[in-house]
Amino acid sequence: MGGRIEVSREGALGWIVFDQPERRNAISEQMWRALPQAAADLSRDPAVRVVVLRGRGDVAFVSGADISEFERIRTGGAAAGEYDALTDAAFSALLGLPKPVIALVHGFCVGGGLALALTADLRLASEDARFAIPAARLGLGYGEAGIRALVNLVGPSSAKEILFSGRLFDAPEALRMGLVNGIFPKASLDQAVRSSAQAIAENAPLTLAAVKRVVGELGRDEALRDRAGTAAAIQACFESEDYREGVRAFLEKRRPRFQGR
Secondary structure, three states, X not given: OOOEEEEEEEOXXXXXXXXXXXXXXXXXXXXXXXXXXXXXXXXXXXXXXXXXXXXXXXXXXXXXXXXXXXXXXOXXXXXXXXXXXXXXXXXXXXXXXXXXXXXXXXEEEEOHHHHHHHOOOEEEEEOOOEEEOOHHHHOOXXXXXXXXXXXXXXXXXXXXXXXXXXXXXXHHHHHHHOOOOEEEOHHHHHHXXXXXXXXXXXXXXXXXXXXXXXXXXXXXXXXXXOHHHHHHHHHHHHOOHHHHHHHHHHHOOOOOOOOOO
């Protein structure tokens, strides 16, 4: 069982690194198991304002699930169900992060790697990035939650093209369909993501969390939306010390110093 999930902190930025470069950062069973704890650690840390997901090196974000393990852990109905529960827990943990999440995408972002990138709020990619969901070429059933996330991002027609074809889409194609928010020269991507993440981290954490919560609820069926929860998150902004600090800073023509409370 190879690979690991590395968690680190860099000022207000928290990093989750998919670390199995010898397999283009394919996600192993033990890596899936480690992701919920990694997300929980960064979620609880008040010093972390923005979380960045990336693969080790610059060849791949994540090239998919580690197919070398499939015969052992994903063959047969019961085993497939257990594996799906494992991956669902990882995706749910990342989606549940109340802080902005950015996916820094070098190279291959395929299958489970693209599903991981879809848990981020923003995806910034290198010019050589390649995206695909090859489920149709492997005979896999692709889950409703993953398809819903893809449809919400790129629309039904582009989602069907991605899933029907199973082909690799290049970075400009991904940008045109809205799969990524921006593409950068490979040598400058890391700094571009750091700069974007730092700029976001300087804004009011409660406002960012409220926006993320509202947008998340808008992606759900209307009957299932937690309107009381979103209203409470918005109200908490107006009752916060940060709101008073933001107003004072504006009037005093200075940069606000937000504390997240």
